[in-house]
Amino acid sequence: MEDVTDAGIYARESSYLESVVQVGVASGRVLSVSFPNAADPDAEDDHPVLERLFEYLEGVIEVEFDDVQVALTVPTDQRRVLEQVRAIPYGDDIDVRTLARMAGLDPESDEDLTLVRTALAENPAPILIPDHRVRDGPSAAPPAVEQKLRSLEEL
Template identity: 65%
Template sequence: MSDAAGIYARESTYLDRCVQVGIAGDRVLSVSFPGSLAAEADTEHPLLDRLFEYLEGAPDDFEDIELALTVPTDQRAVLEAVRNIPYGEQTSVERLTRRVPDFDPDADDDRDRVRTALDQNPIPILIPDHRVRDGPSAAPPKVEQKLRSLEGL
């Protein structure tokens, strides 16, 4: 990945929205889906190329992409577990909770912590919260549905 820091975005006809990534050095800080291109956004970046190949149906797990997660430790543990859900597979909040160290899938508080982490995920697609079928996604609902459809979920 390029070492250039900044905001990179392109319009996606598949999503009917833009895909915007925030990058610092060689790490991704954010992925979002604004309705229009930000004036300061550059449209050229290798990660955007990969994201758009994914949106055209090319499977990609993005596991080699370095992320800069600035979230609380318990949310980080949840998001790391989400990142390990393979392309084209899905899980439930309960099963995801089982994968997180020191979380009890039978505890309402822990399932709520999982849902909070999913809802506040700063890097959807690269951390594929759309693969958790009964949890919230940080992506807008129409984007989440299109990502699920793309992967046959």
């Protein structure tokens, strides 16, 4: 399990994403991953999860994040969807209907498909919860970042 015990905000500029990658950590869990225009003024640039994110962005090796604890403070039904997103392997992608089925929802129900799309759009930790691997769903990452993540994994 990845050690994320140092509470705080960690950020670094990614030349690949042309954006800052910022990680919020508390109580041993990642609270958020975001892509602001500028890092929080109190952000530090050295944290194990941030290091792994940058290894992933360098594309040298396939990096998985299933050992990183993410604090999912979302409704239970959305949590179930996001937990299934974490199970999508590096380099694979699925569609919203398949994700609904994986989460135990009805892929023919408009209400359930809306729930899946809402969970993806409100994902607190893009990359760690790789919503960019759901090809016809929204991502919580900005569109330009999402496209670069898809390109990195050749999706």
